[in-house]
Amino acid sequence: MAFTIAIAGRPNVGKSTLFNRLTGKAAAIVDDTPGVTRDWREGEAKHLGFKVLDTAGLDDAKSDGLAERIQKQTRSAIEHADALIFLLDGRDGVTPFDHEVAKLLRRAGKPIVLAVNKCDTNASKATIAEAERLGFGEPVELSAAHGTGIEDLYRALMVFAPADESEDEDEENEAEAPRTLTIAITGRPNAGKSTLLNRLLGQERSITGPEAGITRDAVAAEWMWEGRKVRLIDTAGLRRKAKVEADLEKMSVASAIEEIKMAEVVILVIDAAVPFETQDLQIADLVEREGRAMVVAVNKWDLVEDKAKLLSTLKARVDQLLPQWKGVPIVAISALSGDGVDRLMPAVLRQHTIWNKRISTHKLNDWLAMMLERHSPPAPKGRRIKIRYITQARTRPPTFAISSSQAGELPGDYGRYLVNGLREHFGFEGVPVRMKVKAGSNPFDKGKR
Numbered sequence: 001m002a003f004t005i006a007i008a009g010r011p012n013v014g015k016s017t018l019f020n021r022l023t024g025k026a027a028a029i030v031d032d033t034p035g036v037t038r039d040w041r042e043g044e045a046k047h048l049g050f051k052v053l054d055t056a057g058l059d060d061a062k063s064d065g066l067a068e069r070i071q072k073q074t075r076s077a078i079e080h081a082d083a084l085i086f087l088l089d090g091r092d093g094v095t096p097f098d099h100e101v102a103k104l105l106r107r108a109g110k111p112i113v114l115a116v117n118k119c120d121t122n123a124s125k126a127t128i129a130e131a132e133r134l135g136f137g138e139p140v141e142l143s144a145a146h147g148t149g150i151e152d153l154y155r156a157l158m159v160f161a162p163a164d165e166s167e168d169e170d171e172e173n174e175a176e177a178p179r180t181l182t183i184a185i186t187g188r189p190n191a192g193k194s195t196l197l198n199r200l201l202g203q204e205r206s207i208t209g210p211e212a213g214i215t216r217d218a219v220a221a222e223w224m225w226e227g228r229k230v231r232l233i234d235t236a237g238l239r240r241k242a243k244v245e246a247d248l249e250k251m252s253v254a255s256a257i258e259e260i261k262m263a264e265v266v267i268l269v270i271d272a273a274v275p276f277e278t279q280d281l282q283i284a285d286l287v288e289r290e291g292r293a294m295v296v297a298v299n300k301w302d303l304v305e306d307k308a309k310l311l312s313t314l315k316a317r318v319d320q321l322l323p324q325w326k327g328v329p330i331v332a333i334s335a336l337s338g339d340g341v342d343r344l345m346p347a348v349l350r351q352h353t354i355w356n357k358r359i360s361t362h363k364l365n366d367w368l369a370m371m372l373e374r375h376s377p378p379a380p381k382g383r384r385i386k387i388r389y390i391t392q393a394r395t396r397p398p399t400f401a402i403s404s405s406q407a408g409e410l411p412g413d414y415g416r417y418l419v420n421g422l423r424e425h426f427g428f429e430g431v432p433v434r435m436k437v438k439a440g441s442n443p444f445d446k447g448k449r
Contacts, residue, residue, distance in 0.1 A: 002044070002051040003161045006081035008074070008105060010097050011057025013089040014117040018144035019054035022046065042220060048154060050161065053077045058101050076204070083111040083160045085153070088131055088139070090116045090124030102134050111160040114139040115153060120146060180222075180229040183348060184263035186256060186287075188279050189237025191269040192299040196335035197221065197234040200344075206234045218259045225345050233259045238283055260286065264355070264396070265293045265348050272300045272310065272332070276317050288324050288432045291397040293355035295329045295347045302334040326420075327429025355431045356395050363426075364390045364400070371421050380409045398422075399434040410437050 007015045023043035041054040055074040078084065086105055088098060105112055114136035116128050120143045131139040140156050142149025185193045194206035197219065206219045219234040235256035260266055266287045270280050275298060287294050296318075304310050311332060319326055329347040333340035368390045377385040386405040393401045400422065404410060415435055423429050 002049060003083075004042075004051040004053060004081045005045070005083050005085060005157060006053040006055055006077050007085045007087055008055055008058060008078060008101065009087035009089075010095070010101055013057070013087045013092075014144045015057070015087055016054050018085070018087060018115075018117065018142075019043065019052055021144045021147060021150060022050075022052050041218075042222075048157070048161075050157065053081055058104065073204075078105070078108050078110070081110060083113065083157065084108065085157075086112050086114050086134075086136060088114070088116045088127060090118040090120075090127045090141075093127050094130040094134065099134070102136070112136050113153070113156045113160075115149075115156075116141055117144050119143055119149065180231050181265070181348075181352060182231045182233070182263045183265050183267060184218075184233045184235055184259045184292075185267045185269060186235045186238060186260055186283060187269035188271070188277070188283070191237065191271045192335045193237070193269050194219070194234050196267070196269060196297065196299065196333070196341070197232055199335045199338055199341050200232060218255050228349075233263065235259050238279065257286070260292065261290050263292055265295065265352050267295050267297050267344070267348065269297045269299050269335075272298050272304050275310075275314055276321060281321055284322050284325060291432050291434070293348075293351040293397075293431050294325065295331060295344065295351055297335075297344060298330060298332045299335050301332040302337055302339060304332075307332065324432065325430065327423065329430060351430055354428060355397060357398060357426070357428065358395055359392050359426050361389075361391045364392065367421070367425055368402075368418075371418060375414075375417060377404075377414055378411055380406070380411075385410055393436065397432040397434060398428055399436065402435060402437045404437050404439065406439075408437075 007018055009015055019041065022045045024046035025043065043052050043054075044050070045052050055077045056071070058071065058074055084105055086102065088094060114131060114134065116124060116131055116139045118124060119128070119141040124141070128139055128141060140149060140153045142153055144150075185197055187193050197206045198204050201221055201223055205221050218236065221232050221234075223230045223232050236253060238253060238256055268280070268284060268287065270276060284294065284296075296314075298311075298314060301307065311330070314330055318328060318330065322328070329351065331340060331343050331347050333344060335341065368387065372387060377387055379385070383406065387410075388403045388405075390400055390402045393399045402410075402418070415437070419433050419435055422433055422435075
């Protein structure tokens, strides 16, 4: 397990900015609005190999609502960490609530590095003097936004990092292990994405509740499933553009789309009560354009009365509304109770295997000869199109190149005929398939020059 550091402090002191600086990525949403971060995020500290946790701001939330659930998540992150960065705002001075946070962090019993952020103004000098009286030793002065003082912070953290005597062994084991499978969980707001993440992990990793749009930052978690390393990512709910107005929501949507682009398999969570609404279709179309594999999880299945009828209807609607996803697995689940969730990962692994499948050129050209005999290409302007050969150019997604005369004249419906044939004959159902048509002669025909 990597040495883990959690960044803690009250809201709006710059925790997410520091997280982005340490990880070298703009992974966490940063905004001047207090309370932007809700779930805790994790990432790898650049050059050090530490794991870093970005937490929501600690405050005096007393309610049993969303604010209390956010605080529970922050305390959970603190419990997971091996050491803590207690971050103060150099411009605000040490506030009464900073003292309360200090008490809470002391009770955690973890090593603490005190850091004063925004040390780019004269006001920070007074804050540094006050911070020393908190009893955590000399504070590290830094500006997360500008990158100053980060090396000093690294040195302070290294004091607490254990020497890893098994580093060489771990690297050897990692080299032999299969690469981590990245799965993004996406869908409309309130479809049950965070509940599904928590169900798969077996812990309350993501904040859930009846409020729509709770998740802002994408929440990533490392997981082992039957010996396979998996990176699960819970994304913010995607609404149609006309309804995306606030800057924070725009950043959340942009973060969700970026996670979809980086994933290998996407689990599209839809609500069984209102399945395949326009936004669901648009999300599925986005996943297809990005060339990711996909599994559809129909959530809240426990609330459905005629289950057999709805499942049949859903499969028919996919064929009708999403022909590019014909054959995509549809898994009925209840993320809340766990019913059906055990069928989800096998479906994900099947789609991932299909997404990575490669067909030999020999088999492809035998299939092409059969398809041409069954249905010849058209003859636009009286000149018949000759399709000479086919090869698989790449996987992830499966992409094929066809050599043809009059390449630009091949009608779209004939291209779809070939793509559908590839899906059915070679088992590429339920994944995006790309086909490129180019002009050229058959390189395998030795008799022609």
